Structure formats: structure tokens, C-alpha cells
Amino acid sequence: MKSIIKQKEFSIFMIVVxxxxxxxxxxxxxxxxxxxxxxxxxxxxxxxxxxxMTLVIITGDIDVSVAAATTAVAVxxxxxxxxxxxxxISILILFLIAPVIGIIIGAINGLLVSKIKIPxxxxxxxxxxxxxxxxxxxxxxxxxxxxxxxxxFLTFANFEFLGIPILVYLLTAVAILTWFILKHTLIGRSVLxxxxxxxxxxxxxxxxxxxxxxxxxxxxxxxxxxxxAQTAYTKAVDPNGLLGVEMMVIAAVVLGGTxxxxxxxxxxxxxxxxxxxxxxxxxxILAHIDTFWQKVVTxxxxxxxxxxxxxxxxxxxxxxxxxxxxx
Amino acid sequence: MSEYLLQMKNISKTFPGVKxxxxxxxxxxxxxxxxxxxxxxxxxxxxxxxxxxxxxxxPGARFFFEGKEAEISKPLDAxxxxxxIIYQDLSLFPNLSVAENIYIGRDSxxxxxxxxxxxxxxxxxxxxxxxxxxxxxxxxxxEQLSIAQQQMVEIARALAFDSKLIVMDEPTSSLxxxxxxxxxxxxxxxxxxxxxxxxxxxxxxxLFKVSDRFTVLRDGKFVGSYDAQDMTEPKLIQLMxxxxxxxxxxxxxxxxxxxxxxxxQLSKEGNFKDISFxxxxxxxxxxxxxxxxxxxxxxxxxxxxxxPDAGTIELYGKKLSIRNSAGAVKEGxxxxxxxxxxxxxxxxxxxxxxxxxxxxxxxxxxxRLTDRKQEVKLAEEYVKTLDIRPALPHLDAGxxxxxxxxxxxxxKWLSTxxxxxxxxxxxxxxxxxxxxxxxxxxxKLANEGIGVIMISSELPEILAVSDRILVMRHGRxxxxxxxxxxxxxxxMHYALQGKSNGKAPTFxxxxxxxxxxx
Ligand SMILES: Nc1ncnc2c1ncn2[C@@H]1O[C@H](COP(=O)(O)OP(=O)(O)OP(=O)(O)O)[C@@H](O)[C@H]1O
Ligand SMILES: [Mg+2]
Numbered sequence: 001m002k003s004i005i006k007q008k009e010f011s012i013f014m015i016v017v018x019x020x021x022x023x024x025x026x027x028x029x030x031x032x033x034x035x036x037x038x039x040x041x042x043x044x045x046x047x048x049x050x051x052x053m054t055l056v057i058i059t060g061d062i063d064v065s066v067a068a069a070t071t072a073v074a075v076x077x078x079x080x081x082x083x084x085x086x087x088x089i090s091i092l093i094l095f096l097i098a099p100v101i102g103i104i105i106g107a108i109n110g111l112l113v114s115k116i117k118i119p120x121x122x123x124x125x126x127x128x129x130x131x132x133x134x135x136x137x138x139x140x141x142x143x144x145x146x147x148x149x150x151x152x153f154l155t156f157a158n159f160e161f162l163g164i165p166i167l168v169y170l171l172t173a174v175a176i177l178t179w180f181i182l183k184h185t186l187i188g189r190s191v192l193x194x195x196x197x198x199x200x201x202x203x204x205x206x207x208x209x210x211x212x213x214x215x216x217x218x219x220x221x222x223x224x225x226x227x228x229a230q231t232a233y234t235k236a237v238d239p240n241g242l243l244g245v246e247m248m249v250i251a252a253v254v255l256g257g258t259x260x261x262x263x264x265x266x267x268x269x270x271x272x273x274x275x276x277x278x279x280x281x282x283x284x285i286l287a288h289i290d291t292f293w294q295k296v297v298t299x300x301x302x303x304x305x306x307x308x309x310x311x312x313x314x315x316x317x318x319x320x321x322x323x324x325x326x327x
Numbered sequence: 328m329s330e331y332l333l334q335m336k337n338i339s340k341t342f343p344g345v346k347x348x349x350x351x352x353x354x355x356x357x358x359x360x361x362x363x364x365x366x367x368x369x370x371x372x373x374x375x376x377x378x379x380x381x382x383x384x385x386p387g388a389r390f391f392f393e394g395k396e397a398e399i400s401k402p403l404d405a406x407x408x409x410x411x412i413i414y415q416d417l418s419l420f421p422n423l424s425v426a427e428n429i430y431i432g433r434d435s436x437x438x439x440x441x442x443x444x445x446x447x448x449x450x451x452x453x454x455x456x457x458x459x460x461x462x463x464x465x466x467x468x469x470e471q472l473s474i475a476q477q478q479m480v481e482i483a484r485a486l487a488f489d490s491k492l493i494v495m496d497e498p499t500s501s502l503x504x505x506x507x508x509x510x511x512x513x514x515x516x517x518x519x520x521x522x523x524x525x526x527x528x529x530x531x532x533x534l535f536k537v538s539d540r541f542t543v544l545r546d547g548k549f550v551g552s553y554d555a556q557d558m559t560e561p562k563l564i565q566l567m568x569x570x571x572x573x574x575x576x577x578x579x580x581x582x583x584x585x586x587x588x589x590x591x592q593l594s595k596e597g598n599f600k601d602i603s604f605x606x607x608x609x610x611x612x613x614x615x616x617x618x619x620x621x622x623x624x625x626x627x628x629x630x631x632x633x634x635p636d637a638g639t640i641e642l643y644g645k646k647l648s649i650r651n652s653a654g655a656v657k658e659g660x661x662x663x664x665x666x667x668x669x670x671x672x673x674x675x676x677x678x679x680x681x682x683x684x685x686x687x688x689x690x691x692x693x694x695r696l697t698d699r700k701q702e703v704k705l706a707e708e709y710v711k712t713l714d715i716r717p718a719l720p721h722l723d724a725g726x727x728x729x730x731x732x733x734x735x736x737x738x739k740w741l742s743t744x745x746x747x748x749x750x751x752x753x754x755x756x757x758x759x760x761x762x763x764x765x766x767x768x769x770x771k772l773a774n775e776g777i778g779v780i781m782i783s784s785e786l787p788e789i790l791a792v793s794d795r796i797l798v799m800r801h802g803r804x805x806x807x808x809x810x811x812x813x814x815x816x817x818x819m820h821y822a823l824q825g826k827s828n829g830k831a832p833t834f835x836x837x838x839x840x841x842x843x844x845x
Contacts, residue, residue, distance in 0.1 A: 183443075184442055185439065185440055185443060186437060186441045186442075186443060187440065188443075189423075189427070189443055190439070192420075193431060196420035196421055196422035196423055197418075197419070197420050200418040200420055201420070203381055203402055203412070203418040204402065204406075204432030204435060205401070205403040205432050205435030206435055207435075210439070214439070263420075263421070263422040
């Protein structure tokens with residue numbers, strides 16, 4: 001009874017387990033450590049973005065420009081690579097520059113949403129198109145391969161510890177950091193407070209604009225990190241590689257139990273949501289289902305999950321309302 | 328140092344189209360309980376929100392705190408000065424735990440990366456809850472609490488904070504008698520500690536009980552500040568409303584017609600037992616009794632919110648089997664609950680849309696689209712009959728004062744054109760002038776042939792409106808009186824002693840649960 005979320009996380013977990021059981025019958029390859037690692041590594045970018053998106057959605061907003069922002073950062077660092085020396089310093093510079101560019105993009109979104117009070121969906125649809133347009137103009141849609149990447153970066157990208165790829169560690173760090181912020185810092189609690197009731201938040205002295213700005217800037221920060229992960233994973237920069245990924249990111253967050261109207265959600269849930277989507281897609285590939293049917297199935301599952309969530313939440317509310325009058 | 332803790336001068340506030348406050352002043356002494364009174368929409372809550380830094384006043388406003396000129400331009404300014412506010416519409420976070428709700432705001436001035444100290448939060452919250460004698464689990468989210476409990480959590484938040492001034496904007500409107508008593512005790516304690524309190528309420532009895540001084544507002548203007556000793560109820564009403572308001576006992580002899588509604592041997596374990604009564608066309612049936620005597624529970628069982636264990640309900644001779652409130656509405660039974668503050672208003676929609684909401688599917692024009700003209704007409708009618716102010720039905724419901732929002736809830740229910748309508752404490756939170764309007768409305772409904780049941784703890788109200796009075800006690804009907812034979816005394820007699828039980832509880836001890844004043 002602790003909270004609706006806890007129950008919800010458990011039920012997502014059970015669905016994941018169930019899916020795994022089914023898929024292990026469909027394909028003997030599925031239930032192997034290698035396949036699992038592949039699934040996770042292949043979805044690190046989506047997971048990092050989903051972690052950031054969780055905060056955005058908890059405040060009751062949305063950011064549809066994340067995939068575009070990630071691509072933009074990736075394109076910039078891809079071009080920057082030719083100026084970077086073949087030394088470890090390059091990695092350091094990379095980890096400084098990519099997040100900063102991400103934060104700048106996120107902060108622009110955040111300022112427009114908080115200060116000028118334009119709905120987030122409008123602002124981020126705008127930035128999405130502006131960024132996509134600029135990227136296309138600058139790259140002509142052209143693919144950058146790893147030939148001019150600094151050597152240390154490729155070493156970094158291939159690095160494994162205890163048989164687990166570096167990107168998985170990166171995701172773990174991002175998840176723990178964000179969980180800590182959300183659970184244990186003032187700004188994290190303010191994120192939940194604003195999502196719960198913004199009017200109350202203003203009344204108790206929480207700086208609404210600052211929190212909104214933080215949430216979008218943090219999303220940008222993680223887009224910067226995701227850009228590094230994407231570049232490391234594909235060892236290339238593809239201006240079209242992440243087209244439409246924002247929808248999967250939002251879907252994973254909502255599947256993971258974050259309420260689209262704000263106020264509730266957790267990093268653990270989001271990670272489970274990503275896992276669920278990832279396993280589903282992997283399973284369909286292993287089962288040789290056509291790509292277009294894959295899309296249909298994924299879409300249907302998202303719609304069902306979100307409706308189920310809304311219906312059960314409303315039921316719960318109705319029950320509460322009833323107790324209310326009875327008391 | 329000055330004897331005043333707080334002085335607010337030249338306070339004006341203009342909302343688009345409405346001058347909510349016009350050159351108002353407010354002076355609060357140290358350690359006093361200061362009542363702020365005025366009709367619905369007089370500007371009380373607006374003045375408080377300016378003090379809280381939530382609204383910015385028009386230029387020219389001046390604040391003095393502890394004798395020094397001060398600036399309050401944002402909520403944090405007020406918090407840092409030790410001003411806590413208990414808001415009329417509450418300011419809780421439904422998704423956060425009780426403990427966090429109580430604690431939140433204390434750290435608002437700190438750096439965003441400050442680590443949250445969960446142990447401190449628990450400790451402070453539990454201490455505040457204990458002070459209020461509240462036995463709830465501080466770890467559950469606030470959305471799982473009843474309105475009354477939420478109100479108490481909001482009070483606990485103000486206590487947990489080391490305040491110098493606590494503002495209570497209608498804190499008792501959804502509390503039970505026992506909880507109100509606890510609040511009075513806390514107020515006493517705070518006063519002894521030298522903490523000042525601003526108290527807003529429409530219950531004059533209550534105000535006279537707790538307050539040392541009064542400030543009266545009328546139509547956004549400052550009328551005056553007065554010591555409690557120099558003040559009487561009639562004088563206060565005169566200042567507030569600008570005219571005398573007295574309730575006359577209902578003298579009318581109504582022609583009662585056929586039986587509309589019949590309740591037969593209705594029982595619900597632990598709530599009420601063997602309740603039987605009839606409601607005739609043309610009459611208003613008053614139900615009274617001490618808080619906790621089962622009145623509200625009875626009404627809720629009739630309305631299908633809870634299910635009775637035994638007994639039957641008939642409407643125009645037809646047996647009803649009501650399973651839930653939607654079923655009740657369909658059958659033509661309406662129930663206007665006591666806690667109206669949060670009951671189903673869409674605050675960011677216009678008054679018109681709120682009123683027409685329950686019957687929107689019936690307001691169709693010949694293209695089967697919503698007939699906007701009819702909708703507006705309907706709303707305008709209710710705005711007029713219920714004296715909703717300002718009389719601008721296009722305004723968002725959220726921009727109206729708390730009392731006027733309550734009137735919208737009433738209008739919403741009336742628009743469903745019920746055959747029987749149960750009003751539960753219909754004038755709770757409604758100012759004394761508008762009260763008489765609502766009384767007239769109930770009478771008018773009865774004259775139109777609608778069955779009207781009014782539950783009220785206010786004896787003058789019961790006497791002014793009802794034709795017949797049922798007095799409940801311990802879940803049973805202890806007495807039935809025609810208004811002609813009823814007096815405050817014999818109603819009280821039934822409410823306290825009942826028909827049989829000879830042991831008389833002390834009158835004074837319990838009488839605060841039933842107000843005898845206006
Ligand atoms: N945000 C707002 N926008 C526009 N008008 C407003 C707003 N808030 C309040 N008003 C108007 O200001 C006036 C004063 O409202 P206020 O809430 O201060 O009244 P009140 O004295 O607290 O009444 P009540 O006893 O009903 O709570 C009303 O006419 C109200 O409609
Ligand atoms: Mg008010």
C-alpha cells in the first residue's frame with residue numbers, strides 16, 4: 001500500500017519476466033547473457049534520454065526535442081573530432097563540451113517554457129524542427145564515419161570492465177545520479193512538488209521558473225551525455241539516426257509508471273519501461289516479425305499500457321473520492 | 328518597538344475588471360487573535376495572498392513588520408519573516424507524503440542541491456501531528472486523506488514552522504466539532520507563546536469565541552478595526568453587510584401536498600438506525616442534531632454514496648434501488664455535500680461551463696451541437712438567483728472568491744432539475760447576507776414542488792427555513808417538531824437528551840457543536 005508507483009513497478013517487472021519466459025520459447029538465443037547485454041547496450045541512449053524525460057514528465061511537461069538535441073550535439077562533436085588530438089585529453093574535452101551544448105539547448109527550451117510561458121509541447125516542437133533543419137543544412141544529411149575520430153575515443157568506446165561495456169556503466173551512473181537528485185535533494189523534491197500541484201508549490205516559496213528551467217536544462221545535459229553514448233555505440237554520426245526516437249523515449253517513461261499529467265514517477269520504473277520496450281523489439285526481431293508489424297505492435301502496446309494506467313488511476317481516485325465523502 | 332507585529336497600509340489590488348481591494352489597511356498586534364471579516368468576495372483572501380507574497384499589490388502598498396518597513400514581493404519574503412498561511416483552498420501536494428507536506432517550504436531559501444534530511448522531516452511532522460492529536464501515518468500520500476484530515480495537515484504545517492504570525496483562512500469549514508475544539512486549544516497555546524493569528528471565518532459565534540479584535544472589509548474597502556469588547560453580533564453584521572440581517576422564524580403555513588419522498592426503516596450499522604420519514608410537496612424538511620449524530624451519513628445513504636443495510640426509499644410511490652450516486656442523480660435525487668470546496672469545480676473553466684456541465688448533453692440546438700445561448704441563459708439565471716459575485720458568468724471559476732465558488736457548486740446541482748434535493752449545511756462558508764438568499768431559494772424550490780431536505784447545525788437557520796424538523800441523536804430520530812411548536816430550547820432538548828434517556832449532559836459543554844447564533 002506504500003504507493004501506487006511501487007505496485008506499478010512490480011507489475012511492470014512481472015510483465016518483463018513473463019515476456020522473457022515467452023521469448024525464451026520463441027528463440028533459444030534469447031535467454032543468453034550476450035543477448036541481454038546486447039539489448040541493454042543497444043538501448044543505452046534511449047535509457048539515458050528516458051531518465052531525463054522522467055523529470056520533465058513529472059513536472060507535467062514534455063520535451064519532444066530530445067532526439068534532435070542529441071543529434072545536434074553528436075554532429076557538433078563529430079565535427080570537432082578532427083580538431084582534437086589523439087590523446088586522452090580529448091575524452092575529457094568531449095565530456096565537458098557535449099553536456100554544455102546540451103545544457104544550452106535545454107536551457108533555451110526551459111526559458112521559453114518558464115519565463116515566456118509557452119506550452120512545452122509547442123516550444124519543443126519548435127526547437128525540434130529548428131534543430132533538424134539546421135543539422136540537415138550543415139551536414140547535407142551526410143554520415144560521418146570514425147576515420148577522423150581520435151584513437152582514445154575508439155578505445156573508450158570499446159572498453160569493457162568485467163565483461164560489461166562502458167556504456168552500461170555510463171547509464172548506471174546517470175541513473176543513480178538522477179535517482180539521487182529526485183529522491184534526496186531539494187531541487188528533486190521541488191520537481192515532484194511542482195508536478196503534484198504547482199499552485200501549492202508557488203505558495204510554499206518554491207521558485208517555479210527555476211525548477212522548470214532546471215528540468216529542461218538537465219534534460220539537455222543528459223542529451224549531451226546521450227550524444228557521446230550514441231557516437232561511441234555507432235562509431236559514427238548519422239544525422240538521421242535518431243529520427244523519431246523521442247516517441248520511444250516518452251513511451252518508455254510512461255510505460256514505466258510515470259503519470260503523463262505529472263506528479264508521480266520514478267527512475268526505477270523508467271528503466272523497467274525501457275527494458276520492456278527493448279525486450280519486446282528484440283523478441284520480435286528474433287521471432288522474424290516484419291518491421292512494419294513491429295511498429296504496429298509497439299504502438300498498440302503503448303496505447304494499451306497508457307490507457308490501463310489512466311483507467312486504474314482514475315478508479316483509484318474514484319475510490320478515494322468515495323471514502324472522502326463517507327468519512 | 329511598536330506594539331504592532333504587522334501593519335499593512337494602502338493596499339489596493341486590481342484584477343482585470345475587478346477592484347478586489349481599495350486602499351485597505353490591516354494592523355496586527357503581537358499575540359492577538361485578529362478576525363478578518365466581510366462578505367463573500369469582500370477581499371479577505373486577496374488581502375491574505377498579498378501578505379503571503381502570492382499576489383503583488385498595486386503600487387503604493389506599504390508593509391511594516393515588527394515596526395520596520397518591510398518588503399514582501401514573493402512568498403519566500405513572507406516565509407522568512409515567520410508568516411505562515413493556512414489557505415482557504417489548501418496548499419498541499421496530493422502526491423507527497425503527509426510528513427513532507429508538513430515540512431515543505433522550510434528549506435525554500437536554501438541552495439537547490441541541499442540534501443533532504445528525511446529524519447528531520449519525520450521528526451518535525453510527527454511533533455506537529457501530535458500537537459494536534461492526530462493519529463495518522465505520516466508516510467502516506469496526502470491524496471489518501473479525507474478533506475478534514477487534509478485541513479488538519481495544512482494546520483500542522485503552520486505549527487511546525489516557527490511562525491510569528493499564522494493566518495487561518497476559513498480553517499474550520501470542513502472540520503468536525505472535535506477537530507474544531509482541538510484547533511481552539513492550539514490557538515490558545517499559540518497566543519500564550521506570543522504568536523499572532525489572523526482568523527477568517529463566516530461563523531460569527533466562532534469569531535467571538537476566539538478573537539481579540541476585528542477588521543471589517545466591505546466590497547474591497549476598509550470599514551474599520553474594532554476591539555472585541557466593543558463589538559456585538561448585530562453591530563458586526565451591520566458593518567459587514569451594511570444593513571441589518573435577522574432571521575425570522577418561519578411563520579408561513581404551507582399547503583402540503585402529496586408525498587414526494589418516503590424513507591422507511593432505513594438502517595446502517597454504526598451510522599443510523601430505523602429512520603423513517605416522509606417529505607411532502609411544498610414543505611422544507613429540516614434535519615438537525617449534533618455533529619456526529621448521523622445526519623450526513625443518512626443523507627449519503629439516500630444518495631447512494633454508501634449502502635444502507637436495511638430499509639427502503641420511495642420516490643413518488645416508486646421504490647428506488649440506488650446503488651451509487653450516478654444512479655441517484657438519474658432517479659432525480661440530488662445531494663449538495665458539506666465539503667464543497669474541492670467538489671468538482673473545473674477552476675480553469677468559466678462559471679457558465681461549470682454550471683451547465685451536468686446537463687451539457689441536454690442543451691442541444693437543432694444541429695445537435697451544444698446550444699451556447701441556452702447555456703449562457705441558464706448560467707445567468709443562477710448567477711442572479713444565488714447572487715454569485717461578481718455577476719460575470721464568463722469569468723473562470725477559479726477567479727471567484729471561495730464562497731462564490733461554493734454557490735457555483737450549488738447552481739450546478741440545481742441545473743439537473745432534481746425531484747428531491749438534500750442540502751448539507753448549505754450556508755457553510757457563505758456570508759450572512761447571501762445566507763438569506765439561499766434560504767429564500769430553498770423556499771422557492773419547495774414552492775415549485777421540489778422536495779427539499781436541509782441538514783443544518785445552525786438552529787436559527789433550521790427555524791427560519793424548515794416547515795418540519797427532525798432532530799437526530801446517536802443515529803436515531805430523537806424528535807419531530809412542526810416549526811410552529813419548535814424553539815431552540817426544545818430542539819436542543821431532543822438533540823442532547825432524546826425522548827427517553829433521562830441523563831442530561833451539560834448543555835454548555837456540547838452547545839458549541841450546535842450554533843445558536845446567526
Ligand atoms: N485571481 C483572480 N482573478 C480575478 N479576480 C479575482 C481573483 N481572485 C479574486 N478575485 C476577485 O476578487 C474579489 C475578492 O475575492 P476574495 O477571494 O478575496 O474574497 P473573500 O473575501 O475571500 O471571499 P470568501 O468569503 O467567499 O472567501 C472577488 O470579487 C473575486 O472574484
Ligand atoms: Mg476567501
